[in-house]
Every structure is written in C-alpha cells, then in structure tokens.
Amino acid sequence: MTDRLDDTMRFHQTALNARAYRQQVIASNIANADTPNFKARDVDFRAALAGALGGKTGDVTMKTTSARHIAGAVSGTFDASLKYRNEEQGAVDGNTVNMDVERAAFAENSVQYQASVTFINGLLTSMQRAVQGQ
Numbered sequence: 723m724t725d726r727l728d729d730t731m732r733f734h735q736t737a738l739n740a741r742a743y744r745q746q747v748i749a750s751n752i753a754n755a756d757t758p759n760f761k762a763r764d765v766d767f768r769a770a771l772a773g774a775l776g777g778k779t780g781d782v783t784m785k786t787t788s789a790r791h792i793a794g795a796v797s798g799t800f801d802a803s804l805k806y807r808n809e810e811q812g813a814v815d816g817n818t819v820n821m822d823v824e825r826a827a828f829a830e831n832s833v834q835y836q837a838s839v840t841f842i843n844g845l846l847t848s849m850q851r852a853v854q855g856q
Contacts, residue, residue, distance in 0.1 A: 759816040762807040
C-alpha cells in the first residue's frame with residue numbers, strides 16, 4: 723500500500739519539478755524578448771517526464787563565457803535538454819521570442835501546474851479521511 727502511495731507521489735513530484743523548470747525557461751524567454759540574437763527555448767514536457775519515469779537522469783551544465791566563471795553542474799531528476807522553438811516570424815535583430823506564444827505557454831503551464839497541485843491536495847485529503855475513518 724505504501725509503495726503505491728510512494729510511487730504516485732513520486733510521479734507527481736517529478737511532474738511538478740518538470741513543470742517548474744519549464745516555467746523558468748519560459749520566463750527566461752520573456753525576460754530576453756529584447757535581447758539581440760536570443761533564441762527562444764522550451765522543454766518538451768512529455769519527453770522530460772518520460773525520461774524521469776524511465777530512470778534517466780541528466781545534468782544541466784552551466785555555460786561559462788569567461789575563464790573566471792566558476793564551473794558547475796546542477797543535477798536534475800529529468801532530462802532537461804532544452805529545445806529551440808520554431809521561428810514563426812523573424813526579427814531584424816535575430817531574436818526569436820514571440821511574446822504571444824510565450825504568454826500562452828506560460829499561462830498554460832501555470833494552469834497545469836496548479837491542476838497538479840490541486841490533484842495532489844485531493845489525494846492527500848482522501849488519504850487523511852481514510853486514515854481517520856471518515
């Protein structure tokens with residue numbers, strides 16, 4: 723019984739981590755909307771979640787642009803390989819961020835994150851009621 727509960731909670735924790743990471747990437751795209759030659763990126767949520775559930779773990783390495791930067795790696799529990807978004811309308815400065823697409827993706831990801839949190843809350847409430855015998 724506890725194994726099934728652990729597996730269910732681990733699944734939802736992994737999904738929430740992937741959603742939070744995608745939210746950070748989309749926010750980075752929005753923040754760099756006016757940066758010349760910035761290429762919009764996104765996380766393939768399905769592939770990241772499937773990789774995490776399949777036991778793949780990836781390291782996200784930090785990019786250094788100077789010899790004085792500290793090298794490091796952030797360990798992830800899912801395949802956090804970023805993909806570039808397809809350019810819908812090119813900009814003169816080489817920036818590929820489309821604010822309408824980014825806002826829509828940000829809002830959709832937020833709603834899905836909140837839905838996952840609500841589902842987890844309902845699951846825990848049900849478990850609490852079962853333990854209390856209500």
